[in-house]
Amino acid sequence: MTDKTIAMTAAGVETDVIPARGRVVKSKWMRDLLTFLMVFGPGLIVMVADNDAGAVSTYSQAGAQYGTHLLWIVLLLLPVTYFIQEMVVRLGIATGKGHAAMIYQRFGKWWGLFSLVDLELVNFLTLVTEFAAIHLALSKLGVDPRYGVPLAAAGLIFIVLSGSYRRWERSVVFLCLLDFAWFAIAGRVGPPFGQVVKHSLLPSMPAGGITPDLMFLVIAIVGTTIAPWQLFFQQSCIADKRLRFADLKWARLDTLLGAFITIAAAACMMIVGTASHAHGFRFTDPAQMAIDLGRFGGPFVRDGLLLLMINAAVLGTTAISLSSAWAYGEVRGWPHSLQFPVREAPGFYVLYLISVAAAAGIVMIPRAPLQLIILGVQVLAGVMLPSAIIFLQLLLNDKELLGEFANKPWNNWVNWTIIIVLFVLSVILAVQVTAPNLFPSAAGGPTT
């Protein structure tokens, strides 16, 4: 492999007119590997960032309440999350534009504004919950959150300010790879491997059968695995990275790999929750679970879990804030790329900065209404997810827009089935959150 500059167009024809930096390799195998590594990123990031602080809480609560019995549901979500994000990949590569811009241009201002306002609102409220998790985990680590939370916010702002998409992507991919520590901790504290495999592959019900509590936890698991911001984030990310038509198969592989990693990490969170249950601890929140498990697992387990909780919140924060900033920039027609320095895209960076700083600021307020914020996230996500997926499905059937990249009939069968299931689950969740007295036997609502 050499590192030299060659004049070459996107189609592979040498030219003196438009220069492009490239690497020359001598085998097809190396070409494919290098191309994949260059395309790799958006799929992994969107999937791993989805295992944010709320996801850590939901999966570990599921493990703490029902052991490994719900692992098969997590596995079932692997194709669902892949199919949805694969549509986003096609849309992003074919149009080179973000999801918010597409909704605006193809469905008009009303739907465009509705999607944008809903996205910005639910994203901001989710950011507050991410910083609340950072605050909680830092307190348990013995770090004063008055210094730790602003420091985390400053770090999150710093990683986007370099004016280089690649630098941001490398930093975030590194954080994503830290998620592999979940495997080490789950392996150390979890139940026997045979039990994990059995409950992952064979659907089973916990003792007590289907109760409202179980049903709502299942809905929360689905809701946390498929989030509206993911659609906006990955499409904008692909547009910002300027992925080409020829990159489609590698972008699909990136997304599939990300889906496997995130589902495996989610299963590990559930396994860790199972360990907490097996030792007789009552689940209140993941930070307390880390302290409880640390009593027999040692400081590696305790500090490892708390740091993973912070990492999950940091990953969620950068991805969610960027999805907000990209979407707003697309709709307003502002320059909105991580490739631009701050002076060339001030609105984009200021929006990112405001999102992060305001969310961090809210959790620093004593007695901030976090429960109300969590309720807001649940309701708005319930409104947002089905509508965002409907728009996605309609756009993917838009042959005028996508041509050969449009959905095939089998795609539509799979996707409409997913959409109908998500609609039903979202309605049930919204009814539970807004009218809990309609479910008198439910002891408590789901977590975010």
Next chain:
Amino acid sequence: METMKNPSHFLVVHPLDDVPEVKVDTEALGPMAMTRSVRLSLMSLRAYLVLMILLVVYHVVMLAR
């Protein structure tokens, strides 16, 4: 992609270093054609949103009591 001077050598270019591709001109396309399936989907979405608004109003009324 093979280089023209040496077919046994392959050039790999990072997407950000490559020449930008010509994508579909979405602005020229204008709004999506309102076929029956599109209209039905958007109507279902409107019904869903009305249901959500009613649920939130119900929640607020119950809280106010």
